[in-house]
Amino acid sequence: MMIERVTRYSGWLFGAAALTLGSAVMVRAQGGQRDVWNGVYTAEQSARGKVAYAENCAACHGDTLAGIDVAPALAGGGFLNNWTGTSAGDLFSRIKTTMPLSAPGSLSGKTVADIEAYMFEVNGFPAGKLPLPPSQPMAAGIMIAPKPVG
Ligand code: HEC
CATH class of the missing domain: 1.10.760.10 (Cytochrome c-like domain)
Known part of the structure; x- marks a missing residue:
């Protein structure tokens, strides 16, 4: 039970980190820095x-x-x-x-x-x-x- 929770939580964290990274890359490609x-x-x-x-x-x-x-x-x-x-x-x-x-x-x-x-x-x-x-x-x-x- 406990282990399952931890795994879910880290899965969510990983997803959030990937999302943040993804949008940072998009912002760079779209402008400002060109x-x-x-x-x-x-x-x-x-x-x-x-x-x-x-x-x-x-x-x-x-x-x-x-x-x-x-x-x-x-x-x-x-x-x-x-x-x-x-x-x-x-x-x-x-x-x-x-x-x-x-x-x-x-x-x-x-x-x-x-x-x-x-x-x-x-x-x-x-x-x-x-x-x-x-x-x-x-x-x-x-x-x-x-x-x-x-
Ligand atoms: C009848 C002659 C003449 C023609 C045709 C001409 N230019 Fe010029 N150009 C000049 C002269 C003389 C200057 C410098 C004096 C001034 O800025 O007005 C100049 C300056 C420039 C500058 C500024 C450069 C700098 O580093 O300050 C640019 C950019 C430029 N011209 C681009 C063009 C482009 C692109 C074309 C074609 C669409 C063009 N010119 C057509 C005579 C001409």
């Missing part, structure tokens, strides 16, 4: 972005995103220094509202997200299963963070 090293765009998206970049950005920022004259590089150390600590949403609005410099605001949110995905690829961030979302608020939880060590 950054560009978690796979925040898809390969198809960056392939579309590459085409849109060539049409709308390359004339000023260069075919390899290295920058030309006053148009800064959109990949590499200097660019990452500027943007580390901000979010994919911040970069999204910078592009959406001020670029292309010759026609600010002319690109749809979807095209801007595609181009940003391509910039992420060139900067060495990995592709994943979910596309980069096409709006500032939805991309605001994705941090541009330094590469994790190890």
Whole structure:
């Protein structure tokens, strides 16, 4: 009788612990903690972005995103220094509202997200299963963070 009770109790405890663990894992996967090293765009998206970049950005920022004259590089150390600590949403609005410099605001949110995905690829961030979302608020939880060590 006594033993049976103890077994039941520890079974319940184990179940509760597993539940707690499970929800912690879900919270991590859903947001808050996401950054560009978690796979925040898809390969198809960056392939579309590459085409849109060539049409709308390359004339000023260069075919390899290295920058030309006053148009800064959109990949590499200097660019990452500027943007580390901000979010994919911040970069999204910078592009959406001020670029292309010759026609600010002319690109749809979807095209801007595609181009940003391509910039992420060139900067060495990995592709994943979910596309980069096409709006500032939805991309605001994705941090541009330094590469994790190890
Ligand atoms: C007509 C030339 C021109 C075109 C086209 C253009 N840009 Fe720019 N871009 C600039 C210049 C010049 C600057 C720097 C001055 C400024 O911020 O306005 C800049 C700055 C930027 C910055 C800020 C970089 C930083 O680290 O501060 C981003 C991001 C950017 N452009 C992205 C884009 C994207 C994406 C496109 C294509 C959709 C694009 N630009 C098209 C000229 C251009």
